[in-house]
Each structure stands twice: as structure tokens, then as C-alpha cells.
Amino acid sequence: MKHSSNCSRRHFLAACCGVAAVGVAGPLWAAARVAHGDPAHPTPRPGITAARVLPDSELVDYSSCQSAFDAIREIPQIVDGIRCHCGCAEIPGFYSLLSCYEGAGMARICEICQGQGRLAARLHKAGKTLDEIRASVDARYG
Amino acid sequence: MKISRCSVLLAGLVAFPFSADAQVRASEVATISQTVDGTVITVDYSRPRARGRTPIYGKVVTWGEVWTPGANWATTLDLSKDVTIDGHAIPKGKYSVWMEVQPEEWTVILDPKFKQFHIPHPKPDSSQIRFTVTPDSVVGPDVLTWSFPKIGATGATMQMAWAGRSVSLDVVVSPSNPITLAASLAPRYVGTYEFQWAPRPAPPAADSAAPPPEAEDDGPPGPKFSRWTVAYTKGMLLVDWDPPPFDEWSHLVLIKIGDDWFSPGAMVDGELFDVASDLVIEFSLKDGKATGFEIRGEDDQVIGTGVRTK
Numbered sequence: 001m002k003h004s005s006n007c008s009r010r011h012f013l014a015a016c017c018g019v020a021a022v023g024v025a026g027p028l029w030a031a032a033r034v035a036h037g038d039p040a041h042p043t044p045r046p047g048i049t050a051a052r053v054l055p056d057s058e059l060v061d062y063s064s065c066q067s068a069f070d071a072i073r074e075i076p077q078i079v080d081g082i083r084c085h086c087g088c089a090e091i092p093g094f095y096s097l098l099s100c101y102e103g104a105g106m107a108r109i110c111e112i113c114q115g116q117g118r119l120a121a122r123l124h125k126a127g128k129t130l131d132e133i134r135a136s137v138d139a140r141y142g
Numbered sequence: 143m144k145i146s147r148c149s150v151l152l153a154g155l156v157a158f159p160f161s162a163d164a165q166v167r168a169s170e171v172a173t174i175s176q177t178v179d180g181t182v183i184t185v186d187y188s189r190p191r192a193r194g195r196t197p198i199y200g201k202v203v204t205w206g207e208v209w210t211p212g213a214n215w216a217t218t219l220d221l222s223k224d225v226t227i228d229g230h231a232i233p234k235g236k237y238s239v240w241m242e243v244q245p246e247e248w249t250v251i252l253d254p255k256f257k258q259f260h261i262p263h264p265k266p267d268s269s270q271i272r273f274t275v276t277p278d279s280v281v282g283p284d285v286l287t288w289s290f291p292k293i294g295a296t297g298a299t300m301q302m303a304w305a306g307r308s309v310s311l312d313v314v315v316s317p318s319n320p321i322t323l324a325a326s327l328a329p330r331y332v333g334t335y336e337f338q339w340a341p342r343p344a345p346p347a348a349d350s351a352a353p354p355p356e357a358e359d360d361g362p363p364g365p366k367f368s369r370w371t372v373a374y375t376k377g378m379l380l381v382d383w384d385p386p387p388f389d390e391w392s393h394l395v396l397i398k399i400g401d402d403w404f405s406p407g408a409m410v411d412g413e414l415f416d417v418a419s420d421l422v423i424e425f426s427l428k429d430g431k432a433t434g435f436e437i438r439g440e441d442d443q444v445i446g447t448g449v450r451t452k
Contacts, residue, residue, distance in 0.1 A: 068441070111441040118442035139400035140422055 041134050042096045044081040050074075052102040065107060068114040071121035072101045079120050081130050085141035086112035116141055169213035169286075176290040178298050181315035182222040185239075185288045185300070187212035192284045198305035199243055208242050208251065208263035211302045211309075212286060216240065216258045225297075226314045227252075230273050237271075240264060241302075241309065247274045248309060277307045295407075295414035319397045321378055321407060321414055328374035331396070331425060331432050335370040335448035337383070370448050372396070380409070390415060402427060406437075421445070 050073040059066050072079055082097040083089050088106055093099070097120070100106045100113040107113035116137050123133045169188035176183045190213040195202050203209045210216040216238035223234045227250075238258045240251035252271040253264050264270070286304035297314035371382040381394040395414060396404035402425040407417040420440040425432040434449040 065441075111439070115438075115440050115442035122442075136400060136403075139403060 041083045048080045050076040054105045062108040065114050068117045072117045178315045180318045184220040187217035188214045189285050192305045208240050210260045218256045227311050277309050280308045321395050323379050334452035336451050337368045337370050337448040339446045340444045
């Protein structure tokens with residue numbers, strides 16, 4: 001796809017990042033983005049695992065986000081200590097960024113959920129602590 | 143404004159609850175809200191109509207009267223964060239708005255007691271914020287109108303206009319991120335970089351039964367490579383992008399959001415025009431000097447990379 005020099009930045013980014021998938025979770029995402037409340041990060045639940053993270057079979061139509069789900073499965077104890085900044089933390093039943101990758105799987109269509117997960121994973125790989133990762137997530141998405 | 147029989151009647155009526163959706167009002171209720179860099183400025187007011195009454199000022203609104211630029215309940219101004227208005231510091235909060243009207247200069251009065259009827263007028267109080275303004279002569283409007291005719295990166299013009307007079311107030315907000323950078327930090331980033339867009343991923347298939355679309359590899363607007371010249375000017379880290387992907391991205395200011403992390407801000411005519419807070423520019427350093435950078439999108443995927451050439 002060729003872009004003219006008059007192409008707007010937002011059109012370009014939308015095309016670049018593949019912001020097209022707005023499925024069943026779309027209205028949920030839209031509602032969730034309305035308000036941010038208490039910015040405190042949750043405490044990781046003892047013994048938390050990635051057992052409830054959506055399996056690949058649930059991601060067939062969302063291939064662009066698969067790498068984010070793969071990353072999350074490696075560090076459930078880290079992302080369970082991060083508050084999601086897309087607004088979904090306001091939804092009953094959501095505990096942490098890990099919740100975005102479970103159940104309705106908001107992270108399948110939400111680039112903020114995906115971005116926070118990927119960022120947490122690469123910072124963890126770089127040896128950053130949970131507090132340092134939280135600070136970076138807040139700086140980037142808060 | 144003179145106290146009319148109608149005003150007295152209305153004062154009585156407002157004491158009783160009524161359904162808002164079935165009321166025809168001589169001065170209909172309106173709200174206008176403007177966000178500037180995260181600060182929300184909201185004006186709630188009722189809109190009187192001139193209805194052929196002339197002149198309004200000096201007759202309907204008498205000289206020396208402390209008048210709410212609206213009708214019925216006093217016009218309110220709600221500020222979500224601290225601002226300055228015409229250079230006067232205004233703490234965040236909700237205020238009733240009043241104007242003491244004179245032939246030449248008017249006095250704007252912001253009263254923290256925001257729930258007030260338009261009569262009786264508020265008495266001077268140390269909690270009130272007062273400053274003088276000079277109204278402009280305008281044509282109309284027949285219906286009193288609050289608006290925000292000018293918006294900038296750091297503030298807006300908030301205007302009240304009615305019946306041949308307007309008052310323009312210069313509102314300046316607190317920046318969410320300063321666009322200046324400490325001089326001690328700048329040298330590590332200053333230099334020339336060769337920039338290249340990253341290959342774009344294939345868009346998601348609309349129908350899972352359909353064959354997956356091919357990845358697009360012809361890149362974003364313009365040539366594959368472009369040059370970033372990063373300079374430190376007037377306390378800002380400025381980028382000259384040649385050729386830019388969009389006209390408004392010819393000149394960027396890098397706004398620090400973390401250690402070696404920046405948001406790009408488009409500069410137009412030397413002023414900040416738009417901050418792309420959905421993007422982050424992450425510099426990589428070696429021996430205290432940037433060797434390159436990555437631009438990442440909201441999903442944290444790399445959109446483009448720069449490598450230092452000079």
C-alpha cells in the first residue's frame with residue numbers, strides 16, 4: 001500500500017499497527033477506556049500462573065497479538081503486579097494486566113494491553129525489577 | 143440587571159424540583175467543555191437572548207452591576223487542574239462567574255461559592271479572584287455565547303460574547319510534560335541519524351476462512367531511508383526530519399517521558415502542535431552517547447529505527 005505525503009499520521013499508524021479487529025470485546029474495551037481510577041498497582045497473587053491465559057487456539061483470528069500472549073505466559077507473576085492503563089481495571093473481575101489476557105481476552109484487540117505486556121516482558125528480560133517495570137509502564141502508558 | 147417580576151417568579155420556581163426535559167426556558171441551559179493538554183475547562187450557563195432589547199449594556203445590565211454572564215443560576219467555570227487566566231493563578235475547582243460591567247473596563251470575578259442564583263449579587267469576599275479586562279466590540283450575537291475560539295498546545299482563549307460585546311480570557315494550562323530538556327542531558331542525543339521504517343506486519347484477516355493477506359513491505363510514506371538531525375536549541379531537543387513522512391512532522395521536539403525515552407511532538411511555525419503520546423522513541427546509549435533509537439507504537443512493536451551516522 002502506497003501512502004501519499006498527504007496521508008495523515010493516524011491513518012498511517014492505524015494501517016501500520018493493524019487496528020482493525022474490533023469484535024465482541026469492542027464495546028467492553030470502549031467502555032473500559034472511559035475512566036481511570038486508583039492508579040495503584042496490584043500485588044501479585046501468591047502462586048499465580050498463566051493457566052488461564054487464552055491458548056493459541058483462541059488467537060487464530062488475532063495473529064498480530066500472539067507474541068504478546070506468548071510473552072505473558074512467561075511472566076504471569078510479573079504482569080499480575082501491573083495495573084492496566086487502558087481502563088479495563090475498572091471492570092469487575094479484572095485484577096491486573098494478566099486479567100486482560102484471560103477470559104474475554106481483551107488483549108486480543110487492545111493495543112495498550114498488548115503494549116504493556118510486551119514492554120513488561122522485554123524489561124523483565126533486561127533484568128528490571130517489578131517496581132522498575134511498573135515505573136516504565138506508568139511513564140509510557142499512564 | 144434590574145430585578146423584574148419575571149426574575150422574582152423564576153427565583154421562586156427554582157426552589158421546586160422540575161423535570162429538565164420538559165421545560166422551555168427563555169434562557170436555555172448550555173455547557174461547553176474544552177480539554178487542553180489534559181486540563182478540562184467547563185462552562186455551564188444559561189443563554190439569555192437579546193430579543194431586540196438595546197442597548198443591553200448600560201440598560202438591561204446596568205453600569206456597575208455585578209452580573210453573571212448568563213442567566214438564572216450563575217454561570218460556572220469548572221477547572222480540572224490549576225490554570226492561569228490572563229496571568230492570574232486560578233486553582234483547580236469550580237467557581238461562579240461574575241462580571242462587574244462598566245463603560246470601559248470590566249472586572250471578572252470568580253467566586254468559589256459556585257451555586258448561586260443571579261440575584262442577589264455576591265458581596266466582595268477575600269476568597270474571590272478578581273481582575274480587570276477590556277471588552278471588545280463585536281457584532282451580535284443575539285444569544286449569549288461562551289466559546290473557545292483559539293486552542294494551542296499550552297492554552298486556549300475562552301470567550302464570552304453577547305449583544306455587541308465580547309470578553310476574551312487567555313487560559314494557560316500546566317503542561318503535562320515540559321518540552322524543555324536539561325542542557326546536561328542534551329549532548330548524548332545530539333547528532334545525525336539514518337532512519338528506516340520497520341516492515342509492517344500483515345493486517346489481520348477479516349475472515350478466518352480466507353487466505354491470510356500478504357505482509358506489506360513497501361513501507362510507509364516516502365523513501366525507505368530518511369535523516370534525523372537532532373539539535374539542542376532554546377532548551378529543546380529538536381529533530382529536523384528529512385524527508386518527513388508527513389508535512390507536520392518536518393520538525394519535532396523530543397519530550398522526555400523517562401530515562402532515554404521521549405514522545406515526539408510536532409512543531410508547526412515554531413510552536414508545539416501535536417504530541418504523539420501513543421509513540422515512544424527509545425534511545426540506546428553506549429559510553430554515555432546515543433548510538434541509535436527505536437520508535438515503538440502503542441502495542442510496543444518497533445515501527446522504525448535510527449542509527450547514528452555522525
